[in-house]
Amino acid sequence: MFYIQVTLPAVLVILAFTLGHSFVAVDYSGVYFEETEEVIEETVSVETQILDDGTEVQLDEDGLPLLPDKYNYLKIENVFQGRLSDTDELFSFEIALATYQTNVTADFFIKGLYEIEADLVSEVTTIILDTKSYEITTIEGRRVITQRIMDGLNTYLEKEGYNPDIHYIYIINYNVI
Numbered sequence: 277m278f279y280i281q282v283t284l285p286a287v288l289v290i291l292a293f294t295l296g297h298s299f300v301a302v303d304y305s306g307v308y309f310e311e312t313e314e315v316i317e318e319t320v321s322v323e324t325q326i327l328d329d330g331t332e333v334q335l336d337e338d339g340l341p342l343l344p345d346k347y348n349y350l351k352i353e354n355v356f357q358g359r360l361s362d363t364d365e366l367f368s369f370e371i372a373l374a375t376y377q378t379n380v381t382a383d384f385f386i387k388g389l390y391e392i393e394a395d396l397v398s399e400v401t402t403i404i405l406d407t408k409s410y411e412i413t414t415i416e417g418r419r420v421i422t423q424r425i426m427d428g429l430n431t432y433l434e435k436e437g438y439n440p441d442i443h444y445i446y447i448i449n450y451n452v453i
Contacts, residue, residue, distance in 0.1 A: 348382035349374040350389050351448065354397045360409045360452070367412050369450035371400065371425065376443050385441055392436075396429060403428040409452070418447055 350373045357368040373389060373396075375382050389396065403425050411417035422445040430440035 344379055345376055346379050346382055347374055347376050348386045349446075350386045350393070352393065352397060352400070354400075356397075356400060356404055358404060358407060360412070361406050363409045365409065366453045367407065367451065369412065370448045371422075372446045372448055373429070373442050374444040374446065375441050377441060385439065388438065389442075392438075395436075396432075399429060399432045400425055412450055412452055418450075422447060 352371050352373065355368050355370055357366070359365070360367055375385050377385060404421070407421065408417070411421040426442055426445045429442050429445075433442070434440045
């Protein structure tokens, strides 16, 4: 009796699984949709070089190997807080800085920003001193404030001798009380 109680549910599960999969025609695992891909052809003069191990490397016009571009970001670990200048409400938000550069350059740039994160925090704090309520509560206002922060940080980086390569600022989280 014990063996029937153990094996009967297992047999029913396997039977239901097999029966269920027999009604679904699947060529591969997962849910996929057929999408049409647009093929964009670019005419770029890129030379290729075959290395000793047989790998093919693309070279730019200077003969240097091309590295793929990638996005990299740094989340600032500080929560920026203040009082809105027009409504006397309190606000807080968190930001992330993003760059789009070649693979290695993006990594080094973000590591450099991480090392001066305290200076970036103080710079952002001075930039957001005169924040209005529409800059936090509306989409267009958030575009304005992120653009202002990005321009201010790139100006600061340029003044300090760094490359001004912050391409995007994202407001990750914001609150208005």
